[in-house]
Amino acid sequence: MTSQITSHVLDSSVGLAAAGVRIRLRSLSGQELGEAVTDADGRVTDLGPALLPAGTYELVFETGAYFAARGVDTFYPHIAVAITVAAATEVSGDGAAPHYHVPLLLSPFAYSTYRGT
Numbered sequence: 001m002t003s004q005i006t007s008h009v010l011d012s013s014v015g016l017a018a019a020g021v022r023i024r025l026r027s028l029s030g031q032e033l034g035e036a037v038t039d040a041d042g043r044v045t046d047l048g049p050a051l052l053p054a055g056t057y058e059l060v061f062e063t064g065a066y067f068a069a070r071g072v073d074t075f076y077p078h079i080a081v082a083i084t085v086a087a088a089t090e091v092s093g094d095g096a097a098p099h100y101h102v103p104l105l106l107s108p109f110a111y112s113t114y115r116g117t
Contacts (some may be wrong), residue, residue, distance in 0.1 A: 002045050004052050004085070005036065005100045008041045008075035008116065009061065013107040017042030020069065021106075022062040028082070051097050055092070061104055063111075064105075074108040081113050 005025060009018040018038055025034040025048040032049025047059075064077030086098060101116035 003048045003050055005034075005047050005059070005083075005102065006056070007044045007047060007059065007061075007101070008103045009038050009044075010103070010105050011042075011066075011107065012105050016111055018066060018104075018106055021066045023047055024060045024062070027059065028056050028057050028058060039105070052085050054085055056082055056084050058082050059102055061106075063106060066106075067108055072108055076109075076111065079104065079106075079111055079113075083115075 007022045007023055010016070011018040017028045017040065019040045019042060021038040021042070023038070023044055024030050024032060024035055033052070036044040036047045038044050053063070059081045061079040063079050064074060069073040081102060081104070083100060085100060102111060102113060105112045
């Protein structure tokens, strides 16, 4: 299954994909909508439903467990990234659901994210 929201996590401290990172998708009220673990290439394509209503959501990357499994201390036990999902008709006139790809570049003491393609 491919969901409307996907991710790719790269560990810049070792220059490799971050396999085994648990990612949770939830509403801002805290309702869990999906969960997945990054594959060997650091990717998740099955994070939550195929279509979400317009609104703001949160992706929570469980980075503490990822680094602990490698014996590495980290400043960030988890990273929460809020994103806004637009209604399909707001993005394209044909009603097609927009896709949201949220990459995370990670190290034990820093991270960055952006809207990917």
